Amino acid sequence: QQPVQSPQAVILREGEDAVINCSSSKALYSVHWYRQKHGEAPVFLMILLKGGEQKGHEKISASFNEKKQQSSLYLTASQLSYSGTYFCGTDPDRDDKIIFGKGTRLHILP
Amino acid sequence: DAGITQSPRHKVTETGTPVTLRCHQTENHRYMYWYRQDPGHGLRLIHYSYGVKDTDKGEVSDGYSVSRSKTEDFLLTLESATSSQTSVYFCAISEGGVGWTQYFGPGTRLLVL
Numbered sequence: 607q608q609p610v611q612s613p614q615a616v617i618l619r620e621g622e623d624a625v626i627n628c629s630s631s632k633a634l635y636s637v638h639w640y641r642q643k644h645g646e647a648p649v650f651l652m653i654l655l656k657g658g659e660q661k662g663h664e665k666i667s668a669s670f671n672e673k674k675q676q677s678s679l680y681l682t683a684s685q686l687s688y689s690g691t692y693f694c695g696t697d698p699d700r701d702d703k704i705i706f707g708k709g710t711r712l713h714i715l716p
Numbered sequence: 717d718a719g720i721t722q723s724p725r726h727k728v729t730e731t732g733t734p735v736t737l738r739c740h741q742t743e744n745h746r747y748m749y750w751y752r753q754d755p756g757h758g759l760r761l762i763h764y765s766y767g768v769k770d771t772d773k774g775e776v777s778d779g780y781s782v783s784r785s786k787t788e789d790f791l792l793t794l795e796s797a798t799s800s801q802t803s804v805y806f807c808a809i810s811e812g813g814v815g816w817t818q819y820f821g822p823g824t825r826l827l828v829l
């Protein structure tokens with residue numbers, strides 16, 4: 607049931623764009639995105655709901671393809687502060703439990 | 717920041733000893749969760765609670781038990797700690813419902829020798 611994230615890691619230079627993908631083997635009703643910096647707790651970025659409603663971060667966007675059971679997180683004109691590990695989470699059984707992927711490590715170089 | 721605290725923040729213990737981790741919230745949220753985080757595995761759900769005295773198992777519940785006697789407190793107990801339970805443990809809370817958001821506590825680093 608664990609969603610699969612790709613890539614596992616990515617290195618960018620400041621100002622470049624990044625895309626992080628999340629796919630599920632089960633139907634998606636919601637996708638949650640979090641970012642975690644080293645030694646800190648995960649922090650909520652965004653939630654995408656079935657039907658297209660999106661709630662979350664002002665400088666990061668995401669898409670949600672219900673048919674393909676996929677979501678993608680878009681970070682445009684990346685900043686040094688974007689470095690960290692990004693996790694997607696799904697709630698496949700619609701019981702208010704998030705199952706997280708293994709994460710994507712993003713490193714931004716100056 | 718959501719009002720979530722975890723105690724202790726760091727703990728070293730020996731194999732076979734019982735360990736209890738505490739999560740305390742001041743948000744009056746209905747749902748509380750315990751996750752463990754290990755390199756290469758991401759965040760894995762151990763147990764969760766959907767109300768006082770209402771709990772259920774997550775993905776990796778073997779060797780762990782939980783209790784919730786008050787809305788604000790969710791305890792995670794390792795009855796007999798093993799080295800494989802060395803990890804970082806995060807508590808999380810949420811209100812539940814459509815569009816719900818989960819907030820994480822600062823984490824507890826547990827080392828079992």
